[in-house]
Amino acid sequence: MTKGDLTRQRIVAEAAPIFNKRGFEGTSMSELMSATGLQKGGIYRHFKNKEELAVASFEHAWNLAARQRWLEIDKKVSSVDQLKQFVANFMEKRAGLVAGGCPVLNTAVDADDGNPALRERARSALTLWIRRLSRTVRAGITKGEIRQDADPQQTAAVIISVLEGALMMSRLQGSEKPLEHARAHLNKFLESLRAY
C-alpha cells in the first residue's frame, strides 16, 4: 500500500461515522475537516467529490457490519441454527461497527429520495443480503432441515424487515426492548420452519 492509499483509507474510516450518523446532506465539509485533521484540498486530493467519499464511507461501514453479522454462522450445522445465529449477531456483535446504526437502513432512508449513487450501493447491499439469507433457507429445504413449504425469499425479507424495523425503534426509544421483541419473535418463527 502506498502512503496515498493509507491516507485514503484513514479519511474513509474517519468520515464513515459522520456520514452514517448525519446523512449525505447533513455531513458538512467542516465536520469532515475536523474529523480527519485535513484541509478541504487534502481530502479532495483522494476523492473526486463528496459523493465519492460518501460511497466509499458506505462501503466501509457496510463491510464491517456484514462481517460481524456473518460471524460463526459456518460453525452451525443446521440451516435454522445458522439463521438464528444471524439474528443473534445482528443484536450482539456490534463492537467495532461504524457508529450511527445500520448503514443500509440509514442510507436507504437518506437516499431514497436523494443521491442516486448512494441509493444504488444500498440497494446492491440489500439485494446481496436477501440473496445470502434466502440461499441458507433453500439449502435447508434441500437438506430436509426446513419445511418444503417455506418461502426462501419471504423468509429472508421477514428477517431483515423485523431486524431493521426494530433497530429503528430501539435507537429512537433508546431502549433494547424492540430488538429483544424482534429476536424472540424471529426465533419462534425460525423454529416453526424446522422440518419435523
Place this chain on the structure above:
Amino acid sequence: MTKGDLTRQRIVAEAAPIFNKRGFEGTSMSELMSATGLQKGGIYRHFKNKEELAVASFEHAWNLAARQRWLEIDKKVSSVDQLKQFVANFMEKRAGLVAGGCPVLNTAVDADDGNPALRERARSALTLWIRRLSRTVRAGITKGEIRQDADPQQTAAVIISVLEGALMMSRLQGSEKPLEHARAHLNKFLESLRAY
C-alpha cells in the same frame, strides 16, 4: 381561522413533503421558497426558525398517516381482525399521504443522531402507536379473542418493526414485494394469536 393561520397551514402542507423526502439538513431554504412561492421573510413570519417549521411539518405528515392507518378499524368486531385491518391499511391506504414514506421512520433515522426536537416528536408518535396497538391486543385477551399468553407489547413492536422494515426495503428496491411478504407473515402471525 385568520388569514395568517391559513397561510401557516399552507406553508406546512407545502414544506412537509420536502422535509419528509430530504430530511432536516437536506431541506434547503431555496426549496422551501420555491415550494411555497414565498420569500424567506414570508415563511419566517409564521415560524420562529427551520426547526419549528420541520416539527409542524412532521406533525402534519404524521397526522395524515395515522388517520389513514386507523381507518375502518372500528368496523371490525374481533381484535385480531382489527390488527389485520391495521396491516392492510398500512399497505393500501396511501392516497393523500405526504410523499416520501413513513414520517416516523424517516424522522427516526434522520434525527436519531441529529435534531433533538424532531427526535422527540417522532419518539412520542412511536410511543402512542405502540400503545394503541398493544391496547388492542390487551382488549382481545380480555374479551377471550386472543390467547392469554400473547404479549401485547411484543405484538405491537413486531407489527411495527415488520411494517417499517419492509417499507424501507420496498422503497429502496422500488418493489412492493417486501411489503407483500410482510403482510403475509403478519397475517399468519396474527391468526396464530386467536384463542381457540
